[in-house]
Amino acid sequence: MLSIEVPPEPSTEELQTELISLRQQITDLEQDKADLETLLEMTTEHSDTIEEELHDKAEEAVRESERRLRMIIEATPIAVVITEMATGIVVFVNAIAGPLAGSSPKEIIGQKMTNFYVNPAERDRLVQLLKKEGQVNHHEVEFIRKDHSKFWVDISMRHIEFNETPCVLAAWNDISHLKKLNQSASRFIPKEYLSFLKKDSLVDIKLGDHVTDEMTVMFSDLRSFTAISENMTPQQNFDFINAYLGRVSPMVRKNGGFIVKYLGDGIMAIFPGNADSGVQAGIDKLNQVNNYNITRIKQNRLPIGIGIGLNTGHMMVGMVGETDRMQGDAFSDDVNLTSRVEGLTKFYNISFIITAATKKALIDCSQYNIRFLDKVQVQGKKKTLVLYEVYDADPPHVLALKQESHQYYELAMQHYYDQQFPEAQSLLFDVLQKNPQDKVAWRHLMAVTKCIENGVDDNWNGITIMTSK
């Protein structure tokens, strides 16, 4: 017989106990469930509170940093302008920027920044540069005020988020004064001279800075200035000198030279490039004087004359003087000679003399009207100087006559130095027949005639010895 073990039926008492235990468990579970729900609710609520608080704090921090930024910008002694990157519209200016830009901050805000640029394309160029490089540092820009006055600033730019918009923060440093100062300074030491001495700024110039090279030096002087100035008041004297220098000086710059110094009414200039620029500058100066004389004659004033001497050679150009007072100067034997050469224009009664060294240094001497002048030995120098006359700036009819007689003249001089005096004499007669005003030809004719009349010794070389400076 199959018997199955059946667990004994729990007694009513046991069931009662179990029921109570189960009820307790349910109560506990319900409590746990309620706790967990409360826990979840509380944690979520806490998260929200904290999140909100942090967000508020972050916003406050942004506001605070903006407030600080404004405070710093307001206090900074440099003009600061914030413009929207996309539109170029001004959204903020500090207290310095207003007066500098010649308007109140209210007037400036809302305007397009390009309104302030003398060259509006410059802003686009700078903003492009800012986008590309991430920053713009120290660019010189010229701005214009509403009253049309202009001013220079040194501008630097950065990206900035302002009112949640991409903007450009620009700092302007007013350099108008510096610009003016530099312009003034360049009137004393020209920028061409600075770059020649390989200096960026006047500040870098030191006593003893110099350049040694082959250069062409020019001396020029007013003829008979003493006679002209005798009847003038000091003010008239100054006005006259400045009127004259104002006309001829630019011709030096125009041809790539620079004036090293003024010597009263005289000018000492250097042409670091080729000798042609020196010759051209001399011709231009003489043409300026010719034009000036037309005005002077019209005003019943005496015409003026100038003499120009040009030489090419090795020389030192640099700064001399003492630390607190210096000026540009040039030295070398060739420089000293040039001054003498210029002086010889009086002796030969012509305006423009160049040395053989300059003629040789010309790229193309056929560009100019140049003829042989003389072989001379100046006082105190053993070296023979071969001199040439540049007559491009002679009055047109004189120029034409000199050109016409040029070949005869040159040939005559060859015969002269070959001691073929009668041939030279005959040719010089021909020259003077064409152009009786040719004072140089007259001088040579007299020399030739003297040789024919007196004869010459074996040591004769035809060199003119100058016995005075």
Next chain:
Amino acid sequence: MEIKKNDYEIRFDNEINTVFCSGTYRLTGSEYAPISEFLTTIADAKPDSLTVNLTTLKFLNSSGINTLCKFIMCLRKNNVLQVKVIGSNEYAWQKKSLTNLKKLLPSLELEFI
């Protein structure tokens, strides 16, 4: 008894039955384990009454409030019903979050100074 770190500190003064929590709690869930343990030990000792001083508690993250809630629940289970929580008026979040602790333990006394 105390746990002291750079940012926060928790200390139990058994003479006055007070837990002091101060500083900034920015720990992850599991990093709260030593603190939970610390608090459970206090609850298991079943003091007659307990004060939780939070006046210098600057910041408590979500895991932190969770730990604090569980501590209150643990107190309730242990029949520690005379509980006083002291908060600070200085930290705005405390008013909102600590008031909710009463939901877990209605007999809890709350004070903000």
